[in-house]
Amino acid sequence: MFASAVRRLTVIYTLIQLVLFGAVAVGIYWFVTWTFDLDVATQDGPAAANPVELGFSHLRTALIAGFCALCVIVPFTSYWMARAALAPLRRSVERQQRFIDDASHELRSPLTVIRGELELALLRKRTADQYRQSISSTLDATQVLVDLTEDLLLLAQEAPAELRSRFVAVPIDTVIRDAIRSTEHSVRRQSLTVRSAPGVTVHGIPALLVRAISNVLENAIKFTPDEGTITVTVTANAHTTVVAITDTGRGMTPDEVEHATERFWRSQDVRSSTGHGLGLSVVERIMHTHGGSIRITSAPGAGSTFDLLFPAPPER
Incomplete structure (x- = not known):
């Protein structure tokens, strides 16, 4: 379950970051070309315009290369971010599962005692002392259940704050x-x-x-x-x-x-x-x-x- 959730979140983080980085790259290129007065450079002759065009070309190449590098790096950082984001939820689910496993394991014994004593009490007629002993054993097992439940609930609490x-x-x-x-x-x-x-x-x-x-x-x-x-x-x-x-x-x-x-x-x-x-x-x-x-x-x-x-x- 968590593996598929991490993959989905990684894809979402990757797409969001790449769209943002792409928008920033386009914005940088547009801002540089818009603020630079190319007409003035053209009036100074072809010799002045060529370095400007060459500079724009280098800028485009650098932005494209940087974006390609981010396409390789961002999925790894997104995967790390997805795992970090889901870690508290994963710990919470694991804690709940451990609580269920522990409870089912420990509750079985006193419940078995209670059921056994009640079945014996119904199986045949017994003396008053035997009924008293059966009830006493059942009460002891019930107290074990109460203590165990209180302990498990205390251990399962997630917000000490x-x-x-x-x-x-x-x-x-x-x-x-x-x-x-x-x-x-x-x-x-x-x-x-x-x-x-x-x-x-x-x-x-x-x-x-x-x-x-x-x-x-x-x-x-x-x-x-x-x-x-x-x-x-x-x-x-x-x-x-x-x-x-x-x-x-x-x-x-x-x-x-x-x-x-x-x-x-x-x-x-x-x-x-x-x-x-x-x-x-x-x-x-x-x-x-x-x-x-x-x-x-x-x-x-x-x-x-x-x-x-x-x-x-x-x-x-």
Whole structure:
């Protein structure tokens, strides 16, 4: 589809440019011949007129040669312009196609669970406990669908500038407190410590900031063993606010760190664990929207540190 569109746009650009260049060449020749008084040169004799005619001939030759050269060069520049013009549209379509592929792949599992539980419930009479267990499994699968849909929709957003218009100053302590509250159900026996300087604020959308920090906390809780430690540290200077989340979990290899924020990527060692591999992708997207970034430092057996780097709030 894009190849044919590029070809059509190349032809259109080429024709437009050649028509314009041809019109300019004709205009130059007409202006030069019109402004030059050939009658005066003729009155001075044939010897004076011949150099003038020769000059006009050289001008015609130069303009024709230049136009022929443009006929060779312009198609290549038009092709480059066509590709550049269609590049944003192509990225948008590819993003939408990736969204559809990812969604269809990940939605299949929870939908299969829901369908299976409902079919079993209708297959034969069951006890109240069995119905309760079936409904519980269906609700769990439904929650997976809700979380997955929210993550995919967030990743599919194309206009972070529109979100930035809703930014407000938010105390980072409040964001961390809300993020911890949202992950309390996941904590087993790990120790969770917060070290934050008072009065630190960031500029953003509170719900998205909570989502970013809670996703990192969920990741740390998932891979930190019982009796392990998770520490949230906030530091700030004139230019950057850093929320560092450090755990004493299994750690990651350099290759795992490199792929950690890719959509649906999961390490071979943890494919059996819960989750759909979008948590850190969502974090990276949120940080990008807020003009920040995520930095991961990790080593096998030595735990991991996830640094969320926020730019300092703009001065009022």
